[in-house]
Amino acid sequence: MANSDPICPLCDRPIPEGVGSLHHLIPKLKGGKGGPTVLLHQICHKEVHATLTEAELARNFNTIEALRAHPRLNNFLNWVRKRPPGFRSKVPGKRRVR
Template identity: 70%
Template sequence: MTQEPDPPLCPLCGRPIPADVAQSLHHLVPKLRGGKGGPTVLLHAICHAEIHATLSATELARGYATVEALRTHPRLAKFIDWIAKRPPGFRSRVPGPRRGR
């Protein structure tokens, strides 16, 4: 029997990203700000959505173009603390538009 490879880890929250969970590629520098073809990271879809609900493309390009920088943002740090306590397959049950900044 062949053992399945371990699922990748989300670099933002550190939880595994199971194959059956929504995942998303995040351009560290937004495409609209010169990041087309640049480095990307695989994230949980919920983590990716939180990044874009928190920061504009300009803010991402100017000061948050690394995972380490993203983790230092106060709102994202609070989100990471919260989501890290959830199972890897956790999905938000609250649909709707982005929250205010």
């Protein structure tokens, strides 16, 4: 892990090369094309999209602070912070029923 690795704004862990994923704070389908993006761990990005719909993301969860405040994401972030920076889930995830 290099000191220059970017930091995931959700979980505050370094993002090793090849483990990052670009997240549009406002989904592209909801008018966010060309809008602000943040680099997240792939596992953090997948959890965001498994938890929230595009409409929810656009309407109420279009900031890092709002995402961190969501109860399910907060629980996930507390869990993933204990994992190494390059951690990837070994079980392919699906969207959970809300």
